[in-house]
Structure formats: structure tokens, C-alpha cells
Amino acid sequence: MTPRHQRMLAVGLTTAGIVLATALTLRALQDNMMFFISVSEVIAGEYPEERNFRVGGFVVEDSLEIDGLDATFEVTDLRCVMSVRYTGVRPDLFREGQGVVAHGRMGDAGVFEADTILAKHDENYMAPEVAESLATHVDQQTASLADYSTECEPQ
Amino acid sequence: MWKFIHKLASPPHFYGLAAKIIPWFFLPGLILIFYGLYGGLLLAPPDYQQGDAFRIIYVHVPSAYLSLMAYSIMAISAGIGLIWRLKLAHAVAAAAAPIGAWFTFLALATGSIWGRPMWGTWWEWGDPRLTSELVMLFLYFGYMALRGAIDDTAKADRASAVLALVGAVNVPIIHFSVEWWSSLHQGPTLMKKGGPAMDAAMLYPLLAMILGFTLIFGALLLRRVRTEVLYRERRTRWVRHLVLSSAVEKK
Numbered sequence: 001m002t003p004r005h006q007r008m009l010a011v012g013l014t015t016a017g018i019v020l021a022t023a024l025t026l027r028a029l030q031d032n033m034m035f036f037i038s039v040s041e042v043i044a045g046e047y048p049e050e051r052n053f054r055v056g057g058f059v060v061e062d063s064l065e066i067d068g069l070d071a072t073f074e075v076t077d078l079r080c081v082m083s084v085r086y087t088g089v090r091p092d093l094f095r096e097g098q099g100v101v102a103h104g105r106m107g108d109a110g111v112f113e114a115d116t117i118l119a120k121h122d123e124n125y126m127a128p129e130v131a132e133s134l135a136t137h138v139d140q141q142t143a144s145l146a147d148y149s150t151e152c153e154p155q
Numbered sequence: 156m157w158k159f160i161h162k163l164a165s166p167p168h169f170y171g172l173a174a175k176i177i178p179w180f181f182l183p184g185l186i187l188i189f190y191g192l193y194g195g196l197l198l199a200p201p202d203y204q205q206g207d208a209f210r211i212i213y214v215h216v217p218s219a220y221l222s223l224m225a226y227s228i229m230a231i232s233a234g235i236g237l238i239w240r241l242k243l244a245h246a247v248a249a250a251a252a253p254i255g256a257w258f259t260f261l262a263l264a265t266g267s268i269w270g271r272p273m274w275g276t277w278w279e280w281g282d283p284r285l286t287s288e289l290v291m292l293f294l295y296f297g298y299m300a301l302r303g304a305i306d307d308t309a310k311a312d313r314a315s316a317v318l319a320l321v322g323a324v325n326v327p328i329i330h331f332s333v334e335w336w337s338s339l340h341q342g343p344t345l346m347k348k349g350g351p352a353m354d355a356a357m358l359y360p361l362l363a364m365i366l367g368f369t370l371i372f373g374a375l376l377l378r379r380v381r382t383e384v385l386y387r388e389r390r391t392r393w394v395r396h397l398v399l400s401s402a403v404e405k406k
Binding site: 035056093094098 | 203209317320335336342344352357
């Protein structure tokens with residue numbers, strides 16, 4: 001084994017070791033790496049009760065009720081649905097059918113009391129005219145947003 | 156093949172070759188960026204959701220891509236330098252770090268400016284994409300600080316190369332963070348399954364910007380490597396000849 005081969009082996013093994021260690025660490029921290037948890041997890045009771053957390057999903061069509069700074073709406077991950085109440089300034093992109101991440105805690109009546117809401121947009125970019133001609137696609141999405149209750153089975 | 160690589164890696168040969176290549180990177184890069192800016196800021200339609208605010212993508216995406224690209228080049232060069240004891244490879248790694256750090260800063264800054272109106276926040280601690288990109292900025296800083304702290308060039312090369320290799324594990328984490336974990340950041344647009352999720356009128360200027368930024372990065376990198384080589388070889392005969400002959404020309 002030449003010195004160069006030894007160095008090659010050392011660099012290779014070190015790199016492999018670091019990758020393995022990082023992969024195991026990230027696996028162990030999987031839950032903490034999540035920016036938000038899904039509606040299904042909240043419905044299944046898999047959320048911290050004593051502290052704040054974030055929940056992410058889509059704002060259900062026709063569920064948004066606005067009274068000044070007060071907003072109540074329903075959020076779905078296309079399987080389950082839950083209610084959210086929020087008071088404050090809403091981001092421009094926040095609207096029905098749009099992705100949302102709410103930060104806060106569960107209230108007594110099963111309503112999520114949010115202190116911050118963030119709008120989440122998708123990875124598609126297109127002109128407004130194109131989006132209109134794709135309206136059928138949007139209708140399909142709306143339809144699937146309405147189907148949620150059939151699949152959600154709280155445990 | 157090996158003969159060719161050895162010739163290429165010899166400092167004086169590389170020094171001369173790089174000078175000839177730089178304009179071929181710089182000018183096409185500039186033209187592509189002009190086209191990209193014109194096409195992206197004026198010709199492309201506004202986005203159906205984000206309106207005109209989406210146009211910051213034309214700086215954000217190329218910067219973010221190059222922040223990762225520069226780190227990859229730095230780590231691979233550092234590895235080659237460690238294994239083959241190639242001085243030029245260490246020079247490339249040293250030269251790539253500050254450029255990569257600037258692109259990382261640019262990606263974070265434009266992302267923050269974009270996030271404020273669209274998401275409703277400048278910054279979110281705990282988001283995997285945002286945090287891992289910030290970690291990379293600190294890795295660049297650490298690499299440069301470590302290099303600066305050791306006077307002996309050969310020792311600085313080896314120590315900082317190990318740091319560059321250790322930090323390389325962060326590159327795939329940044330790239331896949333939006334797929335492995337839930338994030339405020341949306342998934343990939345260009346490398347999406349089934350092709351880019353973007354109108355052609357928006358897409359072509361973006362691709363031009365990415366290629367243009369890459370070419371300018373190449374020109375900057377070559378320029379910095381030349382300076383680095385000159386400094387490292389300052390006691391050799393060929394550099395002395397070079398300096399003397401250019402001094403004579405000036406007279």
C-alpha cells in the first residue's frame with residue numbers, strides 16, 4: 001500500500017464515518033427537524049400539549065371567515081381537517097386553497113389558537129392567463145379539498 | 156492522460172492558461188446575465204400567485220445554486236489536495252471559499268427579502284432549508300478563519316481541507332431538506348419530476364441567469380486562483396522572472 005493509497009483510504013473512511021454519523025443523528029432528530037406537523041398528526045393526538053407548535057396544510061375553500069383582524073378557517077392536509085382561529089395581520093398570500101403554516105397551541109374546544117400564520121406557496125410559476133386556463137386543475141384540487149372527511153380516521 | 160494533468164497542474168502553466176480562459180468565461184457570462192435580467196424583469200409575465208415579487212428568483216436561485224456549487228468545488232479540491240498532495244488543488248479550494256461565502260450571503264439575503272412579503276416573515280428559526288443554508292455560511296467563515304489562523308501554508312492547506320470535507324455533508328442536506336422534512340420553503344421547481352414547473356417565458360431567462368452566474372463565478376474563481384498561485388510561488392524563479400519582465404515592460 002503506497003502512502004497515496006493510505007491517504008485515499010483515510011479520506012474515504014473519514015468521509016464515510018461523518019456521513020453515517022450525520023445520517024444517524026438526523027434520523028434520531030427526525031421529529032425536531034420538521035418545521036410543522038400535519039393536520040392528521042394533530043387529529044391523531046400526536047402533538048405537544050404543554051407548548052406551542054406549528055401545523056401546516058391548505059386553507060379549506062369556503063371556510064374562511066374574516067372580521068377585521070379576526071380570522072377563523074379550516075386547515076386540511078387532504079386527509080383530515082381542523083379549525084384555526086387567528087387574530088392579527090395576515091400575509092398577502094394567505095387565502096382559501098393556499099398553503100398555510102400556523103404557530104400556536106390547541107385550545108379547549110379542539111380549535112387551534114394561532115399567534116402567527118405564514119403563507120406557503122408551491123413550486124409552480126405561471127402567468128395569470130395560464131393559471132386561468134388551468135382552472136379545471138384548480139377545480140380538481142378544490143374537489144379533493146372537499147373529500148377529506150371520508151379518509152380521516154381519528155384514533 | 157496523467158502527463159496532461161501534471162502539465163495542467165503545474166503552477167506556471169496554469170497561471171498562463173487561466174489568463175487566456177478568463178475572457179471566454181467573463182464575456183459570455185455578462186451577455187447571458189444581461190439577457191436574463193431583461194427577459195426576467197421585463198419580458199416574463201408576473202406570477203399568478205406572487206405577482207411581480209417572484210422576479211427576485213432571478214438572483215435568488217442562481218446564488219443559492221452557486222453557493223452549493225462553490226462548496227462542492229472547494230471540498231472536492233481539498234480532497235484531491237489531501238490525497239494527491241497537489242498544491243494547485245489547495246489553491247483552488249482556498250480561492251473558492253470567499254466567492255462561495257458571498258453567494259451564500261446573497262442567497263440568504265434575497266431569500267429573506269422574498270420571504271417577508273410572500274410568507275410573512277424575514278426569517279424562521281427551525282426551518283430546515285433556511286437553517287442548513289445558514290450553517291453553510293458559517294462553514295465558509297470557519298474555513299477562511301482556520302486558514303487565516305495558520306501561517307504555514309502547507310499546514311493551513313491540510314487543516315482547512317479536513318474542515319471542508321467534514322462540512323461537505325451539509326451540501327446534500329441543504330438540497331434535500333425540503334423533501335426529507337416539512338419546510339416553509341417550497342420544493343424544487345427546476346429539478347422537479349416531469350420537468351420544470353414554470354412557464355417558458357419565465358424559465359429561459361432563469362436558465363440564462365444560472366448559466367451566466369456560473370460563467371462569472373468561473374472567471375472570478377480562475378482570477379482568484381491565479382493570485383493565490385502567484386502568492387504561493389512568490390519565492391520561485393518563474394514568478395521572479397514574471398515580475399522582473401513586467402517591471403521592465405513598464406519602463
